[in-house]
Amino acid sequence: MGEKLKKQFDPAATLQEVESKFEMFQILNEEGKIVNEDAVPDLSDEELVELMTRMVFTRILDQRSISLNRQGRLGFYAPTAGQEASQLASHFALEKDDWILPGYRDVPQIVFHGLPLWKAFLFSRGHFVGNQIPEGVNVLPPQIIIGAQYVQAAGVALGIKKRGTADVAITYTGDGGSSQGDFYEGINFAGAFKAPAIFIVQNNQFAISTPRDVQTSAKTIAQKGIAAGIPSVLVDGMDPLAVYVATRDARERAVKGEGPSLIETMCYRYGPHTMSGDDPTRYRTTDIDNEWAAKDPIVRFRIYLEGKGLWDEQKETEVIERAKEEIKAAIKKADETPKQKVTDLISNMYEEKPYNLQEQYEIFEAKESK
């Protein structure tokens, strides 16, 4: 190939060049030191403390949820430990009227967006009241189908754009989810409509047991956004400041009418995929676990805040105790919710029952009143 032609047409070099642009964005390193002074967000002391409080709360919520699940007091549960920065620092960049379309691991974000914790517990138990979202809280129930929330986020974002409000739709999936067709359709539709959406891929390295490298030949997931023509970034998902800044910037672009963004957060889930029988020792080594534990988001943020005189052991103990109390109260409230009946489910199928459901309603009403 001649030199000129090679310059015009060298797909391998083009790929290399694109991939070389996706360096991981970091502000706070694993030792709790600022490595990117210019990028440090302008968060007040109160805001920094609040973000830390939410992360600590969520770590406790995770521990309690796992133990409640083992006692048979919770149902379906997908552990969150290790992903606190990725989940809560991205959420921290949102405004109240923004929409969240979560995956099933993204319960902390919707709780901090306004879904009462007792409802989150009812969702886990498989009770429909858990999914009755209070008026004015713009979140959806956690999505079970991998990637389905991505195409819906494009729709919500287009709706927001048509309404002309300064809100965004944010949605979350994982490294496995980025292999779904809906992943591409979602980012592509939102891009084509310049809709105010933020697409987050929490790359926690394993889709159940399948390692990230099996999902795609792409060096990063972030670069997939380039194919849809949308700004995309790879961030350290264990760094709350980097996640916050990437999401804040994506949000700013979105409300200015510049369309959607894709953010890949490099993170790790310490626990199993879900509490339904997954055993991570089958596919992960202790070495990998330890390597990621050393990057822990709470540890590094604690060091950072302690250095600023904003956090100490007493404060953390207070947060932990409060979390335990709130969790206890929420479980109690969940316990008090009346059991759901088949007649409830029949009534929730259509605005008006067709004849078949009307007949079945009467049958179950008789059974359930016995």
Place this chain on the structure above:
Amino acid sequence: MAQMTMIQAITDALRCELKDDENVLVFGEDVGVNGGVFRATEGLQNEFGEDRVFDTPLAESGIGGLAVGLSLTGYRPVPEIQFFGFVFEVMDSISGQLARYRYRTGNTFNMPVTIRSPFGGGVHTPEMHSDSLEGLMAQQPGLKVVIPSTPYDAKGLLISSIRDNDPVIFLEHLKLYRSVKGEVPEESYTIPLGKADVKREGKDLSIFAYGLMVHESLKAAEELEKEGYSVEVVDLRTVQPLDIETIIASVEKTNRAIVVQEAQKQAGIAANVVAEITERAILSLEAPVLRVAAPDTIYPFPQAENIWLPNYKDILETAKKVLTF
């Protein structure tokens, strides 16, 4: 009243609803400038603007996701799936999402979506353009499935579908788009979903049909009249939920019934109608309820289409078996 083809009646219904409710949005592949590949949305983008009537990228799952998301923000989406054979690409959005949102959220979210789509055989399309897949849709709790057979019904049923707060699959038979004309009022009107229509009254036999097969059934009924049989033809119009009252009343009157569908015989709408009749009116029956349907193969290659598709002669043959049982 104006004479309209079915496609004109459909465009007219869309126009009425776009005019009547600013939350109605019409979108899909090629529905904008091009007016849809069958011209169902002809002129609508010009009249209502690109914000209300718009083209999407070519991806059915994305279109389904848009419909869900737009509903969540208070819109009343009317997406088009260019051919219903492409529905497999959007099955999660339909069965996994649209049909379940009200249920999933404990009756707090509406999904007022009407998915319009052409289907049906006899026009020599390539593969996946002609399949009758209403049985698949009817299997999914949470959906309503509507199939008009005349221009008048098409307009009234489409307006009702759009106004319905639950998701509706609205299937338009390709061969009926321009082959039937009828009187259609210019003003807006509704025909309730879940209500069948007795297209021809009779007392010796009931024929239950929908879509193109209503017309084949009417033709068969005329032939049978020459032989002295009085045949009732009931157009189901909504195949899920069925209009059980009208179906049973007709069977109780005629005591004999056949069910006609263009789809393959296995499972499906006709089987459901037969089951409902036997569960509810077996003592009224003088003969078994038989079905006229296509053979249980994949939809045929175009050159075999005319033999494969049920027609009025097949209906005559089956009707006589039941009448002389």
